[in-house]
Amino acid sequence: MRRTTRPGSPRRHALSxxxxxxxxxxxxxxxADDGVGPxxxxxxxxxTWPTARVGALFRGTGGLAGGHFCTASVVHSExxxxxxxxxxxxxGGGRFRFAPGYRDGGAPYGVWDVGRTYVAEAWRRDxxxxxxxxxAVVDDLAGLEVEDVVGGSPLAVGQATGATAVTVTGYxxxxxxxxxxxARPSAHSGTQQRVECPGFTGGTSGSPWVNGxxxxxxxxxxxxxxxxxADVSYSVVLGEEAAALHRTASAER
Numbered sequence: 746m747r748r749t750t751r752p753g754s755p756r757r758h759a760l761s762x763x764x765x766x767x768x769x770x771x772x773x774x775x776x777a778d779d780g781v782g783p784x785x786x787x788x789x790x791x792x793t794w795p796t797a798r799v800g801a802l803f804r805g806t807g808g809l810a811g812g813h814f815c816t817a818s819v820v821h822s823e824x825x826x827x828x829x830x831x832x833x834x835x836x837g838g839g840r841f842r843f844a845p846g847y848r849d850g851g852a853p854y855g856v857w858d859v860g861r862t863y864v865a866e867a868w869r870r871d872x873x874x875x876x877x878x879x880x881a882v883v884d885d886l887a888g889l890e891v892e893d894v895v896g897g898s899p900l901a902v903g904q905a906t907g908a909t910a911v912t913v914t915g916y917x918x919x920x921x922x923x924x925x926x927x928a929r930p931s932a933h934s935g936t937q938q939r940v941e942c943p944g945f946t947g948g949t950s951g952s953p954w955v956n957g958x959x960x961x962x963x964x965x966x967x968x969x970x971x972x973x974x975a976d977v978s979y980s981v982v983l984g985e986e987a988a989a990l991h992r993t994a995s996a997e998r
Contacts, residue, residue, distance in 0.1 A: 915952025
């Protein structure tokens with residue numbers, strides 16, 4: 746499994762006493778045409794409001810530094826408490842924690858315990874690569890929901906693959922800052938899409954694909970659990986199964 750090498754255990758960090766309010770923007774660095782700047786170039790992700798809602802996933806209760814193993818991001822929901830990732834990131838059960846905006850061992854927006862998880866029956870039964878998508882509810886922290894702190898990107902289903910460029914942001918397990926790349930996806934099959942961005946190594950499963958309207962249209966996963974090289978990543982094409990799973994997870998308060 747390329748992207749989800751198991752980590753050591755991280756420890757809990759408390760939410761900072763000062764909560765930063767999300768700026769009123771959902772724009773992505775991917776423009777509605779072919780994106781801003783050169784396509785297919787991977788660089789360190791800047792610390793911005795759009796990247797604050799992308800975070801690292803941890804197992805256990807130990808220290809954070811070096812312990813992340815997958816990526817997740819906050820998506821809008823009725824309960825304002827939902828993250829999206831790849832289903833294979835949640836295999837094995839146990840305790841998961843989410844640190845949005847994680848950098849260099851620090852969690853500027855807190856570390857949030859992951860509660861109930863939601864995967865499609867086809868994944869649970871057969872590990873169907875076309876169902877490699879998951880949602881999870883995160884517990885409130887200091888009386889706040891995660892979306893109140895960093896905002897949430899809308900989920901977009903039924904989008905034509907490659908209609909716009911997407912920006913992919915994730916956490917390689919070997920690094921302590923996220924990387925990002927903007928590129929135009931192409932179809933791998935009727936149910937899978939692919940994007941060519943270098944440097945998306947182990948730990949980047951679950952990284953959101955955000956289109957020019959600031960909507961999540963995919964996450965790294967699916968074919969070969971996201972890909973068996975660092976330069977080509979895959980995602981399930983988000984359709985009715987993803988929409989139904991999102992509705993079910995969103996209903997939990």
